[in-house]
Amino acid sequence: MLSCKDISELSDEYLDGELPFKRKLSVKLHLAICKNCRRYLNYLQLTVDVVKQSQSTSIEKSKIDEIMNKIESER
Amino acid sequence: MEDKQLIASALDDHKVFKILVERYYSVMLVVAKSIIGDSLAEEVVQEAWLAAYKNLSKFEGRSSLKTWLITIVSNEAKTRLRKESKTVSVGDFSDDESVLHDRFGSDGHWSKPPFSWHNETPDALLSNQQFSRCLKKYMLKLSEQARTALTLKDMHGLSLNEICNILGVSASNVRVLIHRSRHKIFEHIEKFQETGSC
Numbered sequence: 570m571l572s573c574k575d576i577s578e579l580s581d582e583y584l585d586g587e588l589p590f591k592r593k594l595s596v597k598l599h600l601a602i603c604k605n606c607r608r609y610l611n612y613l614q615l616t617v618d619v620v621k622q623s624q625s626t627s628i629e630k631s632k633i634d635e636i637m638n639k640i641e642s643e644r
Numbered sequence: 645m646e647d648k649q650l651i652a653s654a655l656d657d658h659k660v661f662k663i664l665v666e667r668y669y670s671v672m673l674v675v676a677k678s679i680i681g682d683s684l685a686e687e688v689v690q691e692a693w694l695a696a697y698k699n700l701s702k703f704e705g706r707s708s709l710k711t712w713l714i715t716i717v718s719n720e721a722k723t724r725l726r727k728e729s730k731t732v733s734v735g736d737f738s739d740d741e742s743v744l745h746d747r748f749g750s751d752g753h754w755s756k757p758p759f760s761w762h763n764e765t766p767d768a769l770l771s772n773q774q775f776s777r778c779l780k781k782y783m784l785k786l787s788e789q790a791r792t793a794l795t796l797k798d799m800h801g802l803s804l805n806e807i808c809n810i811l812g813v814s815a816s817n818v819r820v821l822i823h824r825s826r827h828k829i830f831e832h833i834e835k836f837q838e839t840g841s842c
Contacts, residue, residue, distance in 0.1 A: 572752025605757035618766040
Protein backbone atom coordinates (compact mmCIF):
# COMPACT_ATOMS: atom_id res chain seq x y z
CA MET A 570 0.00 0.00 0.00
CA LEU A 571 1.37 3.38 -0.95
CA SER A 572 1.88 6.04 1.71
CA CYS A 573 0.92 9.70 1.28
CA LYS A 574 4.61 10.51 0.81
CA ASP A 575 4.76 7.94 -2.01
CA ILE A 576 1.79 9.69 -3.64
CA SER A 577 3.69 12.96 -3.47
CA GLU A 578 6.72 11.37 -5.13
CA LEU A 579 4.57 9.90 -7.92
CA SER A 580 2.36 12.97 -8.28
CA ASP A 581 3.88 14.47 -11.45
CA GLU A 582 3.98 11.25 -13.40
CA TYR A 583 0.41 10.53 -12.29
CA LEU A 584 -0.89 13.94 -13.38
CA ASP A 585 1.04 13.75 -16.66
CA GLY A 586 -0.43 10.30 -17.38
CA GLU A 587 3.00 8.66 -17.46
CA LEU A 588 2.60 6.01 -14.75
CA PRO A 589 2.48 2.35 -15.75
CA PHE A 590 -0.98 0.78 -15.35
CA LYS A 591 -0.31 -1.09 -12.07
CA ARG A 592 1.28 1.93 -10.43
CA LYS A 593 -1.59 4.13 -11.54
CA LEU A 594 -4.04 1.66 -10.04
CA SER A 595 -2.16 1.74 -6.71
CA VAL A 596 -2.39 5.54 -6.68
CA LYS A 597 -6.12 5.41 -7.45
CA LEU A 598 -6.63 2.90 -4.64
CA HIS A 599 -4.88 5.20 -2.19
CA LEU A 600 -6.89 8.20 -3.42
CA ALA A 601 -10.14 6.29 -2.88
CA ILE A 602 -9.47 6.19 0.85
CA CYS A 603 -7.37 9.33 1.45
CA LYS A 604 -9.12 12.70 1.42
CA ASN A 605 -5.88 14.61 2.06
CA CYS A 606 -4.17 13.14 -0.98
CA ARG A 607 -7.25 13.78 -3.16
CA ARG A 608 -7.14 17.42 -2.10
CA TYR A 609 -3.36 17.58 -2.58
CA LEU A 610 -3.50 16.20 -6.13
CA ASN A 611 -6.44 18.48 -7.02
CA TYR A 612 -4.44 21.48 -5.90
CA LEU A 613 -1.26 20.30 -7.60
CA GLN A 614 -3.27 20.00 -10.84
CA LEU A 615 -4.62 23.49 -10.20
CA THR A 616 -1.01 24.68 -9.80
CA VAL A 617 -0.09 23.15 -13.18
CA ASP A 618 -3.17 24.77 -14.79
CA VAL A 619 -2.35 28.16 -13.28
CA VAL A 620 1.19 28.05 -14.70
CA LYS A 621 -0.19 26.92 -18.07
CA GLN A 622 -2.74 29.72 -18.24
CA SER A 623 -0.37 32.38 -17.01
CA GLN A 624 1.63 32.25 -20.23
CA SER A 625 2.35 35.81 -21.20
CA THR A 626 0.95 36.67 -24.61
CA SER A 627 2.47 40.13 -24.60
CA ILE A 628 5.49 39.69 -26.84
CA GLU A 629 7.30 42.91 -27.54
CA LYS A 630 6.05 44.01 -30.95
CA SER A 631 9.42 45.64 -31.69
CA LYS A 632 11.20 42.28 -31.42
CA ILE A 633 8.91 40.73 -34.01
CA ASP A 634 9.40 43.76 -36.30
CA GLU A 635 13.20 43.47 -35.94
CA ILE A 636 13.05 39.86 -37.13
CA MET A 637 10.78 40.72 -40.05
CA ASN A 638 13.06 43.63 -41.08
CA LYS A 639 16.10 41.38 -40.97
CA ILE A 640 14.36 38.81 -43.15
CA GLU A 641 13.29 41.54 -45.58
CA SER A 642 16.88 42.82 -45.86
CA GLU A 643 18.20 39.34 -46.59
CA ARG A 644 15.81 38.68 -49.48
CA MET B 645 -5.21 28.91 -38.79
CA GLU B 646 -3.15 25.69 -38.58
CA ASP B 647 0.64 25.73 -39.12
CA LYS B 648 0.35 23.53 -42.20
CA GLN B 649 -1.84 26.05 -44.00
CA LEU B 650 0.41 28.94 -42.95
CA ILE B 651 3.63 27.24 -44.07
CA ALA B 652 2.28 26.84 -47.59
CA SER B 653 2.10 30.59 -48.13
CA ALA B 654 4.61 31.90 -45.57
CA LEU B 655 7.51 32.31 -47.99
CA ASP B 656 5.52 34.43 -50.42
CA ASP B 657 3.52 36.39 -47.92
CA HIS B 658 5.38 38.18 -45.14
CA LYS B 659 2.20 38.76 -43.17
CA VAL B 660 1.74 35.01 -42.95
CA PHE B 661 5.37 34.46 -41.92
CA LYS B 662 4.91 37.09 -39.25
CA ILE B 663 2.02 35.09 -37.77
CA LEU B 664 4.43 32.15 -37.33
CA VAL B 665 7.04 34.42 -35.71
CA GLU B 666 4.43 35.75 -33.28
CA ARG B 667 3.23 32.22 -32.52
CA TYR B 668 6.63 30.70 -31.69
CA TYR B 669 8.83 33.63 -30.62
CA SER B 670 8.17 33.07 -26.89
CA VAL B 671 9.02 29.39 -26.76
CA MET B 672 12.15 29.97 -28.87
CA LEU B 673 13.28 32.71 -26.52
CA VAL B 674 12.85 30.40 -23.51
CA VAL B 675 14.94 27.73 -25.26
CA ALA B 676 17.67 30.21 -26.28
CA LYS B 677 17.85 31.70 -22.78
CA SER B 678 18.18 28.26 -21.23
CA ILE B 679 21.23 27.50 -23.38
CA ILE B 680 23.07 30.77 -23.79
CA GLY B 681 21.65 33.05 -21.09
CA ASP B 682 19.63 36.26 -21.23
CA SER B 683 22.10 38.62 -22.87
CA LEU B 684 22.52 36.81 -26.20
CA ALA B 685 19.19 35.00 -26.39
CA GLU B 686 17.29 37.57 -28.49
CA GLU B 687 20.13 37.73 -31.01
CA VAL B 688 20.17 33.93 -31.27
CA VAL B 689 16.40 33.85 -31.81
CA GLN B 690 16.76 36.38 -34.64
CA GLU B 691 19.43 34.24 -36.30
CA ALA B 692 17.24 31.16 -35.85
CA TRP B 693 14.29 32.85 -37.58
CA LEU B 694 16.54 33.87 -40.45
CA ALA B 695 17.71 30.26 -40.79
CA ALA B 696 14.11 29.05 -40.56
CA TYR B 697 13.07 31.45 -43.32
CA LYS B 698 15.89 30.30 -45.59
CA ASN B 699 15.12 26.62 -44.99
CA LEU B 700 11.35 26.65 -44.78
CA SER B 701 11.03 25.33 -48.34
CA LYS B 702 12.96 22.24 -47.20
CA PHE B 703 10.67 21.63 -44.21
CA GLU B 704 9.02 18.31 -44.93
CA GLY B 705 6.63 18.17 -42.00
CA ARG B 706 8.14 15.01 -40.50
CA SER B 707 8.06 16.75 -37.13
CA SER B 708 5.77 19.58 -36.06
CA LEU B 709 6.84 23.08 -37.06
CA LYS B 710 7.29 23.87 -33.36
CA THR B 711 9.74 20.97 -32.89
CA TRP B 712 11.60 21.99 -36.07
CA LEU B 713 11.93 25.61 -34.89
CA ILE B 714 13.04 24.51 -31.42
CA THR B 715 15.74 22.32 -32.99
CA ILE B 716 16.96 25.27 -35.08
CA VAL B 717 17.11 27.72 -32.17
CA SER B 718 18.67 25.09 -29.93
CA ASN B 719 21.42 24.40 -32.50
CA GLU B 720 22.00 28.12 -33.09
CA ALA B 721 22.34 28.69 -29.35
CA LYS B 722 24.72 25.75 -28.86
CA THR B 723 26.91 26.88 -31.79
CA ARG B 724 27.00 30.38 -30.34
CA LEU B 725 27.81 29.00 -26.92
CA ARG B 726 30.86 27.21 -28.33
CA LYS B 727 31.99 30.39 -30.12
CA GLU B 728 31.63 32.43 -26.96
CA SER B 729 33.40 29.68 -25.00
CA LYS B 730 30.77 30.01 -22.36
CA THR B 731 29.94 27.36 -19.85
CA VAL B 732 26.58 26.80 -18.30
CA SER B 733 26.25 25.25 -14.88
CA VAL B 734 24.90 21.74 -14.94
CA GLY B 735 22.63 22.25 -11.96
CA ASP B 736 22.10 20.31 -8.80
CA PHE B 737 19.84 17.30 -8.93
CA SER B 738 20.62 15.85 -5.52
CA ASP B 739 17.73 14.94 -3.28
CA ASP B 740 18.62 17.24 -0.41
CA GLU B 741 16.35 19.92 -1.83
CA SER B 742 13.27 17.74 -1.52
CA VAL B 743 9.90 19.40 -1.52
CA LEU B 744 7.14 19.05 1.09
CA HIS B 745 9.80 17.30 3.22
CA ASP B 746 8.41 18.61 6.49
CA ARG B 747 4.80 17.74 5.68
CA PHE B 748 4.94 13.99 6.32
CA GLY B 749 5.43 11.98 9.51
CA SER B 750 7.83 9.07 9.90
CA ASP B 751 4.98 6.70 8.86
CA GLY B 752 4.72 8.47 5.48
CA HIS B 753 1.31 10.00 6.20
CA TRP B 754 0.54 13.71 6.15
CA SER B 755 1.53 15.50 9.35
CA LYS B 756 0.60 18.87 7.79
CA PRO B 757 -2.00 18.09 5.12
CA PRO B 758 -3.06 20.72 2.57
CA PHE B 759 -5.91 22.87 3.82
CA SER B 760 -8.91 23.95 1.76
CA TRP B 761 -8.11 26.79 -0.70
CA HIS B 762 -10.43 29.77 -1.23
CA ASN B 763 -9.87 29.92 -4.98
CA GLU B 764 -10.26 26.57 -6.65
CA THR B 765 -9.96 27.50 -10.34
CA PRO B 766 -7.07 28.95 -12.35
CA ASP B 767 -9.35 31.78 -13.56
CA ALA B 768 -10.30 32.75 -10.02
CA LEU B 769 -6.64 32.89 -9.03
CA LEU B 770 -5.32 34.63 -12.13
CA SER B 771 -8.05 37.28 -12.10
CA ASN B 772 -6.54 38.45 -8.81
CA GLN B 773 -3.90 41.01 -9.84
CA GLN B 774 -2.01 40.63 -6.61
CA PHE B 775 -1.76 36.90 -7.25
CA SER B 776 -0.56 37.40 -10.84
CA ARG B 777 2.22 39.65 -9.55
CA CYS B 778 3.11 37.05 -6.92
CA LEU B 779 3.19 34.26 -9.49
CA LYS B 780 5.82 36.16 -11.51
CA LYS B 781 7.90 36.46 -8.34
CA TYR B 782 7.48 32.75 -7.58
CA MET B 783 8.72 31.86 -11.07
CA LEU B 784 11.79 34.09 -10.66
CA LYS B 785 12.65 32.37 -7.37
CA LEU B 786 13.16 29.08 -9.23
CA SER B 787 16.61 28.28 -10.58
CA GLU B 788 17.12 29.13 -14.27
CA GLN B 789 17.11 25.47 -15.23
CA ALA B 790 14.04 24.61 -13.13
CA ARG B 791 12.14 27.58 -14.55
CA THR B 792 13.06 26.56 -18.09
CA ALA B 793 11.94 22.97 -17.55
CA LEU B 794 8.64 24.08 -16.01
CA THR B 795 7.99 26.70 -18.69
CA LEU B 796 8.71 24.32 -21.55
CA LYS B 797 6.62 21.53 -20.03
CA ASP B 798 3.62 23.31 -18.56
CA MET B 799 3.39 26.49 -20.65
CA HIS B 800 4.56 25.26 -24.02
CA GLY B 801 3.65 21.57 -23.77
CA LEU B 802 7.04 20.13 -24.79
CA SER B 803 7.72 16.44 -24.13
CA LEU B 804 10.30 15.26 -21.58
CA ASN B 805 12.54 14.10 -24.43
CA GLU B 806 12.49 17.49 -26.11
CA ILE B 807 13.33 19.17 -22.80
CA CYS B 808 16.18 16.69 -22.16
CA ASN B 809 17.73 17.55 -25.53
CA ILE B 810 17.46 21.28 -24.95
CA LEU B 811 18.85 21.24 -21.40
CA GLY B 812 21.34 18.46 -22.07
CA VAL B 813 20.30 16.49 -18.97
CA SER B 814 18.69 13.07 -18.47
CA ALA B 815 14.93 12.46 -18.39
CA SER B 816 15.06 11.65 -14.69
CA ASN B 817 16.80 14.96 -14.01
CA VAL B 818 14.15 16.83 -16.00
CA ARG B 819 11.55 15.04 -13.86
CA VAL B 820 13.33 16.21 -10.71
CA LEU B 821 13.36 19.80 -11.99
CA ILE B 822 9.65 19.71 -12.86
CA HIS B 823 8.71 18.01 -9.58
CA ARG B 824 10.56 20.59 -7.52
CA SER B 825 9.28 23.55 -9.52
CA ARG B 826 5.63 22.52 -9.41
CA HIS B 827 5.80 21.85 -5.68
CA LYS B 828 7.56 25.09 -4.90
CA ILE B 829 4.86 26.98 -6.81
CA PHE B 830 2.24 24.82 -5.05
CA GLU B 831 3.59 25.84 -1.64
CA HIS B 832 3.71 29.50 -2.66
CA ILE B 833 0.07 29.36 -3.83
CA GLU B 834 -0.88 27.66 -0.58
CA LYS B 835 0.77 30.47 1.37
CA PHE B 836 -1.02 33.04 -0.79
CA GLN B 837 -4.36 31.34 -0.09
CA GLU B 838 -3.64 31.52 3.62
CA THR B 839 -2.22 35.02 3.90
CA GLY B 840 -3.36 36.86 0.75
CA SER B 841 0.20 38.01 0.07
CA CYS B 842 3.33 36.64 -1.64
